Amino acid sequence: MFKEKSLLDNIGVQVVIAMVVGTLVGAVMGHSATVFAPLGTIFINLIKMLVIPLVAVALISGAAGLGDSSSAGKVGLTTLGFFALTSALAVMLALVMGNVFQPGAGIDVASVESMFSSEYATQGSIPGFWDTVTGMIPTNIFQSLNDANILQILVFCLFFGIAVSNLEKERRQPLMNGVNAIVDAMVWMINKVMLLAPLGVFGLMADAVGSFGFSALTVVLKLFVVYVAAILIFGFVVYPLMVHIFTKTSAKKFLVAMKKPQAVALSTASSMATLPVNMDTVENELGVSNSTASFVLPLGATINMSGNAIYYGLVAIFFAQMFGIHLSLGAYIAIIATSTLGAVGQAGVPGPSFLVVAVLLAAGIPIEGLPLLFALDRIFDMIRTALNITGDAACAVIVDALLDDDKENANKDVVTQSTP
Numbered sequence: 001m002f003k004e005k006s007l008l009d010n011i012g013v014q015v016v017i018a019m020v021v022g023t024l025v026g027a028v029m030g031h032s033a034t035v036f037a038p039l040g041t042i043f044i045n046l047i048k049m050l051v052i053p054l055v056a057v058a059l060i061s062g063a064a065g066l067g068d069s070s071s072a073g074k075v076g077l078t079t080l081g082f083f084a085l086t087s088a089l090a091v092m093l094a095l096v097m098g099n100v101f102q103p104g105a106g107i108d109v110a111s112v113e114s115m116f117s118s119e120y121a122t123q124g125s126i127p128g129f130w131d132t133v134t135g136m137i138p139t140n141i142f143q144s145l146n147d148a149n150i151l152q153i154l155v156f157c158l159f160f161g162i163a164v165s166n167l168e169k170e171r172r173q174p175l176m177n178g179v180n181a182i183v184d185a186m187v188w189m190i191n192k193v194m195l196l197a198p199l200g201v202f203g204l205m206a207d208a209v210g211s212f213g214f215s216a217l218t219v220v221l222k223l224f225v226v227y228v229a230a231i232l233i234f235g236f237v238v239y240p241l242m243v244h245i246f247t248k249t250s251a252k253k254f255l256v257a258m259k260k261p262q263a264v265a266l267s268t269a270s271s272m273a274t275l276p277v278n279m280d281t282v283e284n285e286l287g288v289s290n291s292t293a294s295f296v297l298p299l300g301a302t303i304n305m306s307g308n309a310i311y312y313g314l315v316a317i318f319f320a321q322m323f324g325i326h327l328s329l330g331a332y333i334a335i336i337a338t339s340t341l342g343a344v345g346q347a348g349v350p351g352p353s354f355l356v357v358a359v360l361l362a363a364g365i366p367i368e369g370l371p372l373l374f375a376l377d378r379i380f381d382m383i384r385t386a387l388n389i390t391g392d393a394a395c396a397v398i399v400d401a402l403l404d405d406d407k408e409n410a411n412k413d414v415v416t417q418s419t420p
Helices: 011-067 072-101 109-115 129-136 141-147 150-165 169-194 197-212 221-246 251-257 259-268 271-284 290-303 306-322 329-344 355-362 377-418
Strands: none
Touching (some): 011 169, 011 197, 011 259, 072 329, 259 377, 306 329
8 A cells, every 4th residue: 555645745845834933933922032043054065065956957947848849939939928028017016005005104214314325325236238238148158057157057958958959860869868867867856955954944033033023024025915916916816817718727736836946945935046946847847848938938938027126116116105106107117127127137136126226217216215125125026036936937838828729730731731
């Protein structure tokens, strides 16, 4: 007889339990809970150790797998179009909700002026178009790997993968077998590291809650509630609805499958750290092909930041309302454009998001009040990361369904042509 696995044996359940226990311990112990911080640091460092090599070989494998198909260009354009469209929709949702619920209205500026600072004025520049393009091209790929410059790694690996796909089959196949073997080995290593996930998540949550507590929420409580509501709408309505409409996967199946990667994203606040778990879920639970997942998900972990776009839009509205600034149509367009473009350049790693400075400057909104948000940046980051990786998975499912439709149409054409 087969022994029935306990629910507690599920790593996703373990991670959720660790999050709850870590939150309670942090709330009870306060700053003393930082004693558990090394558990989280070790877990994050182990993930970081593996994620850059995994991204590199997965992108090469995915690009090589798609490069020899007639749908390669269509897949690439669809993926980039999906990311750009959903980021723009996300910031527009944020602007609508910000105007409806007025999170910045009624705040006494005089009572919080002691926290203001002008030191962030120089940190809000977004590189120009040509600076961005030239900055994406590595002059030394090994230096890019060493510096973990994700965009440069992405460009090189996609180019290399396409080059591999154009080799003769007898030369391409052994190379592809080797790359896929490395991917399998990296996934094995990631799976072993994930056994430590509950301990790591416990340490991260205990440290975060113990360090910041919940008192810092009082000034920006309404902003936080509206922000969470916008994230939930986009993550539990918009993305699942898109999957339901454009694929044969039901919204319910998608949401159930995403529980595990969302839990990891919440605890690590890193799209890159969540990438291995997201790839495993998308391939094994949502039935996406390895070549599609290997192409879309690493790309999405780098440039798909709809959660960040929501954050930028709401923060802009929050400070405009707090300082009593009327935003013109031009200011709203500037917020949408800067938020969408700024989100693309945001690396998929945790940390303070100074790109919000660029968004505020673009709309003519004072930036002195930003320190009000920095203590809570980790909490905001955790929540938006969960939305970001959900968008990556939704895109992978939709792109793979598109490929399946192309194959079905091609097969129908073959059958039609062969019929006398």
